[in-house]
Amino acid sequence: MPAAIVTVLTFLALVGLAWLFLTRTVLGRGFSVPLRTMLRAPETAQYPEQPRPVQPRFHGRHQLNRYADGLEKCIGCELCAWACPADAIYVQGEDNTPQARYSPGERYAEDYQINYNRCILCGLCIEACPTRALTMTHDFEISADNYDALVWTKDQLLAPVPPGGEDTPHPDREVRRRGLNYYGGLAVTPPTLHGGSFAPATPAPASRAAQVVPEVGDPTHRKGR
């Protein structure tokens, strides 16, 4: 069947010509790029509609964690503030009392603020925290349209109370009865979530402006850095 053979030969010749065009000519080599690209899976990320997951170690916004019973892990030691190269953290420690215990230690963070106007998300603070009170989540959508909203306060940073736990403060008696070894790794089950699902929308307390820079001579302001 010569007709079939002619068809096959014509086809082969065309394929050969196309191949020569695509590999040997300047124009063809240029056109081979879009052809190749069309055969690849698209790499476009449809960001706001379909967020791409971040890498596991991602440095997103911070979170102040709690133990399984609801006690806060932060002991108000200020190590995070010391480590911060951008001076973005303000911690004001306070003593726990027998009636009101916030953390297993002697002290707790009475006020805790991270200023995201300054924070460079370097992570030195979480590396400094001796109790894993401070971690960095996968939440990065923290932009705001004014400076004030970027100063995150303790109520925004604190993780929600885990199921079965109770919000702080706890009476000392209660805590002792539980007999937990907080630093032994037994009660250190992180109860909270990756960022994103935990979106604090709590408005900042009205008195915050006054809390940002404690006045000199204010008896509640303990010597900091």
Next chain:
Amino acid sequence: MAIDPTATPSATPPATAADLDDDIYVEGADWESVVDAVSDDHITVNMGPQHPSTHGVLRLVLDLDGETVTRLTPIVGYLHTGIEKNTEVRTWVQGTTFVTRMDYLSPFYNEAAFCLATEKLLGVRVPERAEVVRVILLEFNRIASHLVWLATGGMELGSTTVMEFGFREREHILDLFEAQSGLRMNHAYIRPGGLAQDVTDDFLERSAALVDLLAERMRDYEDLLVENPIWHARLKNVGRIDADTCLRLGVTGPVLRAAGVPWDLRKAQPYSGYERYEFDVPTRTEGDSFARFLIRLEEMRQSMHIIRQALEVLPGGPVMVDDKRIAWPSQQSLGADGIGNDPDYIRHIMGESMEALINHFKLVTQGFTVPPGQVYVPVESPRGELGYAVTSIGTNKPYRVHVRAPSFVNLQAADVMARGQGVADVVVVVASLDPVMGDVDR
């Protein structure tokens, strides 16, 4: 009221040039000088600092004779960050978070050079694993930086395809960086004495797969550009500079190698174990923008070659020096709450060892002291010789950190390269120098 086309013009005769001279007088600002300049075809044009093709906030003052550039004066300082100065009031470890922000397209090079300088002053050598991981990340960073150069350079010449290709591949590299350090740029991952934390378990496979992908995608850039007549017309014989002028001006990096000098610090003064890897230093002799383009393409390929070798020899072991007085203490791990200090480490410092807790507090609050001395440590960054001149007076903070920034030094060659060329070529000249303004102004 309808206009009558046949009506005669009004009584006032049309103004002659002489009338204009007498009656109309434009006054204000520098109009006079502009008019004078135009009259003999010499004008001064301001380009930037807000200009899409000056690579950030670079301002160029161009003296033009018609279309020809007679002088180019770069004016810098619009992105001054004070990072050099700020390192003087931070501990040595905190310093890494600052210096990584200077040349933001090659952050690992800043960290590495700063840490190598600190380590030289301390007299410590980092563990081998840390050294090899550094090399892998540095070379990936070189590829990422050259990709941005290709992308932005292409975009400035009107080729948005190249721009998307460059950023497309760079994204994969940034993903790898993010997986290791938690940050896509400005990682502060290289620390004095080693690394902030060990690489992830899948680092080897992931890096190998990434190198394969990049090697495959190199074909795209070659097919699209190497023989492209438009690319030739815009780059060839544009921005020429010869080896002698490069040496006189202190120009380093791909610009120097494109002029024919095989100077690469990885070969000339090996650091971080570069002497163990086999690679070529590509050179060309034309010294024009097209030669620099080819050099950078070849450098990306050589970087992949180095990464492949480094992945082969990556040993196990620690990534931070043993010396507890220097080693950053934290041990991080992932949990449902994100990344933070490892519960085992917490148990150790909070429950078992008071000494470890004191050491942790001491290193975090004060850091370590570095013996007095002065060092200069250069590394071969994607832009050329990036050198850190660090002085310590024996305290926990640097006394002075001065950076020899390749972008800054190379930028002074822009005048030589642009003279005699057209205005449109200025964009090519600046793009082929690949300055990063964060590096220039520091």
